[in-house]
Amino acid sequence: MIELRQIESADSQRLFDWRLEPEVDRWMYSSPPSPAAHAAWFEGFLKDDDRAGWIVLEKGAPCGSMILEGVSHPQRRAKLNWYIGEAAARGRGAGRAAQALGLDLAFTLYDLRKVWSEVVVGNEAALKALAASGFRREGYLRHHQFKNGREQDVVLLGVLAGEWAARRATIRKGLQTSGLIDGPA
Numbered sequence: 001m002i003e004l005r006q007i008e009s010a011d012s013q014r015l016f017d018w019r020l021e022p023e024v025d026r027w028m029y030s031s032p033p034s035p036a037a038h039a040a041w042f043e044g045f046l047k048d049d050d051r052a053g054w055i056v057l058e059k060g061a062p063c064g065s066m067i068l069e070g071v072s073h074p075q076r077r078a079k080l081n082w083y084i085g086e087a088a089a090r091g092r093g094a095g096r097a098a099q100a101l102g103l104d105l106a107f108t109l110y111d112l113r114k115v116w117s118e119v120v121v122g123n124e125a126a127l128k129a130l131a132a133s134g135f136r137r138e139g140y141l142r143h144h145q146f147k148n149g150r151e152q153d154v155v156l157l158g159v160l161a162g163e164w165a166a167r168r169a170t171i172r173k174g175l176q177t178s179g180l181i182d183g184p185a
Contacts (some may be wrong), residue, residue, distance in 0.1 A: 002097035004054035012042045018085025027123045056098040063089035066102045077114040097180040099133040116158040134159045134167045
């Protein structure tokens with residue numbers, strides 16, 4: 001069962017450890033931060049009213065994170081960033097379920113009209129999970145990321161509030177049938 005809970009101050013070390021995981025780092029724009037840089041980022045995150053974040057729980061155990069940036073933007077759009085930090089939870093629907101739960105929060109709690117995301121080309125698991133949650137490709141940025149001496153392309157994706165509303169019940173029902181989430185559609 002996948003659930004979300006708000007990120008708390010006690011989550012700093014867990015997030016830092018996940019960020020160091022090679023499979024997480026592989027898809028990040030920057031190299032892993034130093035402990036001091038991570039601590040500064042985390043302190044800023046907790047104080048920033050424009051960001052909201054959750055720990056992804058699988059059967060009550062933390063397995064990943066999800067962050068919305070731009071929740072107070074006057075255009076009512078926010079960027080979704082997420083990853084599954086625990087290797088054992090990858091490839092089993094945790095990201096797909098977390099995204100559905102996160103979109104519910106984005107469109108109800110924050111009254112957003114759009115949620116968008118960026119994915120490095122080659123990250124097929126993320127592209128598949130986003131598509132399953134209703135995200136559509138909106139753009140392609142060539143040589144947008146430079147890391148470890150390599151330029152990489154990035155795919156832009158987005159989902160509108162109305163698109164989510166039209167697909168929400170079907171997506172949630174499928175996740176409930178799969179045993180990934182609980183609760184009413």
